[in-house]
Amino acid sequence: MxxxxxxxxxxxxxxxxxxxxxxxxxxxxxxxxxxxxxxxxxxxxxxxxxxxxxxxxxxxxxxxxxxxxxxxxxxxxxxxxxxxxxxxxxxxxxxxxxxxxxxxxxxxxxxxxxxxxxxxxxxxxxxxxxxxxxxxxxxxxxxxxxxxxxxxxxxxxxxxxxxxxxxxxxxxxxxxxxxxxxxxxxxxxxxxxxxxxxxxxxxxxxxxxxxxxxxxxxxxxxxxxxxxxxxxxxxxxxxxxxxxxxxxxxxxxxxxxxxxxxxxxxxxxxxxxxxxxxxxxxxxxxxxxxxxxxxxxxxxxxxxxxxxxxxxxxxxxxxxxxxxxxxxxxxxxxxxxxxxxxxxxxxxxxxxxxxxxxxxxxxxxxxxxxxxxxxxxxxxxxxxxxxxxxxxxxxxxxxxxxxxxxxxxxxxxxxxxxxxxxxxxxxxxxxxxxxxxxxxxxxxxxxxxxxxxKGFKPVNPKVDLATIEGAVTALKSPAINVRWTGFEALKAKGDEAVDAVLAVTKDKDTWISARGIWLLANLGPKGEEACKGFLTSTDTRQRLVAYRALKRAGKDILPFAEKLAADPVPAIRRDVALSLRGLPAEKTAPILVTVAKGWDGKDKNYLESIGLAAENQENDVWKVMKAALAPGEPKSWTDAFAKLTWRLWPSAAISDLKSRALDTSVSADARSFACESLSFIDDKGAAEALFEVAAGPDSSAKDAAVGWLFMRGTGAWAKFGLQDELKKRNIYDPDKIQLQEAIFPGKPDKTNFTTADVMKLKGDASRGKAMAARCVMCHQVDGAGPAYGPELKGWVSRQGAEMAVRAIVDPSAEIAHGFDGSAIQLKDNRWIDGLIRSNGDPVVITSQGGVTQMVPKDRIQAIRGMGRSLMLNADQLGMSAQDVADAVEWMKTYK
Incomplete structure (x- = not known):
């Protein structure tokens, strides 16, 4: 029924x-x-x-x-x-x-x-x-x-x-x-x-x-x-x-x-x-x-x-x-x-x-x-x-x-x-x-x-997937899903298709030849052996594709990973690392050590590939790396090893990182970075280590520790129940926060002039720079200001002069996405208007002038959208139509 x-x-x-x-x-x-x-x-x-x-x-x-x-x-x-x-x-x-x-x-x-x-x-x-x-x-x-x-x-x-x-x-x-x-x-x-x-x-x-x-x-x-x-x-x-x-x-x-x-x-x-x-x-x-x-x-x-x-x-x-x-x-x-x-x-x-x-x-x-x-x-x-x-x-x-x-x-x-x-x-x-x-x-x-x-006459090559020749035609197609059908048809042919696919790998077009290498790994023992042959090619692309093809086809990749971990090309070493993800650390860690030795200390994706390879086994991999790379005492670590530790976020490194953060013989930047590294470790012990650093005498490390304790203690580490300790250390005590009411002025019923009025005027860029200084209360101008509103640099070149004028004359007419205002109603019936930066606990809100406040959630009655801009209009800023024309003329040059 x-x-x-x-x-x-x-x-x-x-x-x-x-x-x-x-x-x-x-x-x-x-x-x-x-x-x-x-x-x-x-x-x-x-x-x-x-x-x-x-x-x-x-x-x-x-x-x-x-x-x-x-x-x-x-x-x-x-x-x-x-x-x-x-x-x-x-x-x-x-x-x-x-x-x-x-x-x-x-x-x-x-x-x-x-x-x-x-x-x-x-x-x-x-x-x-x-x-x-x-x-x-x-x-x-x-x-x-x-x-x-x-x-x-x-x-x-x-x-x-x-x-x-x-x-x-x-x-x-x-x-x-x-x-x-x-x-x-x-x-x-x-x-x-x-x-x-x-x-x-x-x-x-x-x-x-x-x-x-x-x-x-x-x-x-x-x-x-x-x-x-x-x-x-x-x-x-x-x-x-x-x-x-x-x-x-x-x-x-x-x-x-x-x-x-x-x-x-x-x-x-x-x-x-x-x-x-x-x-x-x-x-x-x-x-x-x-x-x-x-x-x-x-x-x-x-x-x-x-x-x-x-x-x-x-x-x-x-x-x-x-x-x-x-x-x-x-x-x-x-x-x-x-x-x-x-x-x-x-x-x-x-x-x-x-x-x-x-x-x-x-x-x-x-x-x-x-x-x-x-x-x-x-x-x-x-x-x-x-x-x-x-x-x-x-x-x-x-x-x-x-x-x-x-x-x-x-x-x-x-x-x-x-x-x-x-x-x-x-x-x-x-x-x-x-x-x-x-x-x-x-x-x-x-x-x-x-x-x-110009003058192009379309020709769509006929494809017969039932034949090897027709499937090869499909494989060579410029259309991505058409060539997939060729792959599938040739794969079904197995050993019978090997010779035809080998011919594809010799195509002068490197994109087409790569498609053949992928197929070889799926065409039985003969094809697999042919694919392995490309691992020693002098062509970087061929080595890379052959390695990826064998991995994707489910072949045992470890013997090849050991050989290519020291390949001269970073992209291949990156792929070696990524291919080891999910395999036992006792087998992969030594290979990852070789990959790590090839890191230049700067390449973000290269470092990330090592971290991804070690996921769920970070401690095991880090211990092997520490033993193999021999960085010495924590105070003697190289920047590269410190960065490896930062990415692997191993709980096994908590003691070393705390020691490094507390050691005044280490540079202030390195001590701060040790605090940052601790903050990304998902372990209560890392929080306890930062509390110890925060209690220490060194101001640079102490400031860093306090900053990370606040961010993590009210975020990712909230699950560890750090609230009492945060209060005790005066890092975050919601009961002591004094909130300041911030009510944004309402939109005037009308404006003294229109966008059209301004567009008729000729602007003076030299005067306009002084006028634009009024924007510093909400926007960054030459590095000054709170970045409360959208970026002004390049704004007019992106949006056009008329749109810029409209945004100053009547900001609420069109609100830039991501800058919608919010009104927080407190339980004591006061209001804080502004731009919400973080909607956790506490809610972080920035109001006019760049004033930022942390609002504990238990003090909030409601949060509502304002439905209007957080920017004052030209009248409220005391600007005339000529002032606006001048400001926009200067902003045309601000790129």
Whole structure:
């Protein structure tokens, strides 16, 4: 008997074969000639509404068909299309470089702005929280028919339907695995091997959507693999959903990631205005948005720490290098271009969509120690002025823009992919607003642009996966999921495919040859031996890929690790360390000693790879390292050994670190660093050691110990019950805190002048610098000021003069994301208005003028959003319209 709940669920999942939604008249698209792309390439319109609506993600199959996931029911518009959202298939049947047909593959009421679609031959994977859905098009007619085709939930347990920070697309890796990622809404999912992964953090029911799991309850809990992960993560698994493993975590909202044929993983991640970024993901590493316990990065902010380093906890052990941190934005789709029609000049280009900035960034990642150097270019952009609008970091958008001319500022690239024809394709969401969980274009218009050499004629090589030759053709495809099908088909051939795959490894294109090396490790004894031969290659890439391929194929890696631990290339030594993770310390520690000897004492990712290798066995590894590296007495340690100890956070080092912190023959900086190292050890003994240092006579070590005791005692070490001791030492006594009421002046009913009035005036930069000094009470100017408000340096060059004027004349009109004011109501009915820095116990809040207070939670009646800016407007600052014009004129030069 079916229950009411099961009937409702069935209705939610019932496919709809016709879409009764009537879209409004499409808005104008951004014209192709508005775009700037590299010389020799051109932008053309491949498809546009009504072929597709609100494209969230796309994939391209071997025949060149583009599959698009739509988000008509996105966020506040859930229900706009009652029949549910769709996966559509768009085709160019006559090969003229422009789509001529579009149809629905599947539409379900349960599809609500799905953020991912991956096509693997006749298998289509759709990312729709709480599920990862697998559709098998049995009769290959490109339409899902439940009477013929198959639908199954591959995995489930991903949080937050209709939320940007949830489950994203699935792509095939060079190792034959499937890769997917999820934002910081969190998850609790069980793979087909029976392992449960608990991805938690202090982000729950934030930003709307439907939440299925309390992600805060997952924080600090180990997964069944024995490791503690935080929400915002990348994972890989077998295509059947088994043997999943987390390969990166601690993200905010990594909208998409991409793998290369070398096996490197890159991602972009969006955050509050100062810290969006593109980065190389160190395998198993944390990006740093959450602490180990799942707390927000703000709770461990250090004094005077630069914001981009705060955001990704770059000064803490246990985080990987952040990469290119470029500031405000809304990064979306990402792809790595290896081979195809664009030519050798563009091979090895990482392309990242940045919807808030109307651009697709381009990078040519260059090895730099254990990471990659990422120099950014505007590879494809409609915005040549550098003035942005309608984004979180510009305060959002409050009115509908004029779209009659296809305003270039409305180009919102949501995804980028490489076609089987070797051209590049970009989907455009087209909207005045991006981020902030909002959209304003009621027509839900979307476009697919093609970027290719001028006069390009598309050719999609025919693929027959039943033959070795056809599978090799697929393996060589520029399209990532097409080449995965070639890998899978050749792997199934086993020994029969070895000779053909060996021929692939000799291809002059290094990206294609790498794909063959990966396969060899999966083709039986003959292939495995051939793969091992590449471990001694003089080509760094071949050694690296061969080692990764053997590890990923489940081979015994230890004999090779011993040989490569002293490889001249840091990236290979890094991978040796990472490959030892989870193996017994008695076998891995001696190898890690060799790896440690190759560290230059500075490379963050290199050090982190050693720490990740030692996870859950830090004490055992550190003891072996101490014996082998012979650093001597604690006072004699080298900086490198002290840094190794800092990263390994071993409780076995507590006594040595205390001795080092108390020894006045050691430099003040080294004593302070010993205190910091103690603070990251998850052991009550480390706290007791810091209490002893805090009681000592040395002021530098004492100050450091007190600072870390406060931060940890009210945070990660709260579980050790240190409150009484913190009170006794006068480090933190909530009963003695004197709170100062701080009520922010209300917004005036009207202003004496408007933005338009100011824009008519000519500004004087020399006078403006003096006017800008008034901003120091909230902003940093030339190093002075509390950084209470957004960064002013480069502000006008990023936002444009008119937006800067508007922010001064009427700050509450558009509030920069991350600077929303809060009002704390105390139980004695006093109020503290300001910007909450940490929402732990105590709550840390900064008010106007940079006054920061710690508010014990037991004194708080309520915390409410203020709904207005924390900045005084021009009238309240005593500024005239001319004063504002002058200040903005000076800020144009403040870069």
């Amino acid at each position: 079916m229950t009411r709940a099961s009937i409702l669920l069935l209705a939610c999942l019932t496919p709809v074969m016709a879409d009764d939604w009537k879209a409004p008249k499409p808005a104008d698209k951004v014209a192709a000639d508005h775009f700037k792309v590299p010389e020799g390439l051109e932008v053309t319109v491949w498809a546009s509404t009504p072929d597709l609506f609100n494209p969230t993600n796309m994939d391209i199959d071997a025949a060149g068909r583009i599959w698009v996931a739509e988000g008509v029911n996105y966020r506040g518009h859930n229900g706009r299309r009652p029949e549910g959202d769709r996966i559509v298939v768009i085709q160019d049947k006559n090969g003229d470089g422009k789509a001529d047909e579009s149809h629905t593959f599947v539409q379900e009421k349960g599809l609500v702005a799905p953020l991912g679609v991956g096509v693997f031959d006749n298998v289509v994977i759709v990312s729709q929280p709480p599920d990862l859905i697998k559709y098998t098009d049995v009769n290959r007619d490109l339409k899902f028919d439940p009477a013929v085709d198959k639908r199954e939930v591959l995995l489930t347990g991903f949080n937050a339907r209709n939320h940007d920070h949830s489950l994203h697309s699935v792509t095939g890796g060079p190792d034959g695995k499937w890769y997917f990622n999820n934002g910081n809404c969190g998850a609790e999912f069980t793979d087909k091997s029976g392992k449960t992964f608990r991805m938690g953090g202090d982000y729950y029911k934030d930003g709307g959507g439907e939440w299925f799991i309390n992600s805060r309850e997952m924080a600090g809990k180990k997964s069944d693999d024995g490791y503690m992960w935080t929400a915002g993560f990348s994972a890989r698994m077998n295509p059947d959903g088994s043997n999943a493993e987390i390969i990166g975590h601690g993200y905010r909202n990594s909208f998409e990631h991409c793998t290369t044929s070398l096996g490197d993983l890159f991602q972009n991640d969006n955050d509050d205005p100062p810290a969006c970024r593109t980065s190389y993901v160190l395998e198993y590493g944390s990006a740093g948005y959450f602490t180990r316990e799942g707390r927000f990065y703000k709770t461990v902010q250090r004094p005077n720490q630069k914001w981009e380093r705060v955001h990704w906890r770059q000064d803490d052990p246990g985080t990987f290098d952040a990469g290119d941190v470029y500031g405000g934005g809304s990064p979306t789709g990402i792809v790595f271009y290896e081979n195809g029609a664009l030519g050798a000049k563009h091979a090895g280009t990482l392309l990242s969509c940045e919807a808030a900035r109307n651009v697709v960034f381009g990078y040519q990642p260059q090895p730099e120690g254990a990471t990659y150097k990422l120099d950014r270019t505007d590879w494809m952009t409609s915005n040549t002025t550098g003035e942005f609008d309608g984004a979180d970091f510009t305060g959002g958008a409050k009115k509908q823009e004029s779209r009659s001319a296809g305003n270039p500022l409305l180009f919102r690239p949501s995804d980028v992919a490489v076609g089987a024809d070797g051209a590049l394709y970009v989907t455009d969401w087209f909207d005045p607003r991006v981020g902030g969980h909002g959209d304003m274009d009621e027509s839900c218009s979307g476009t697919v642009y093609r970027i290719a050499p």
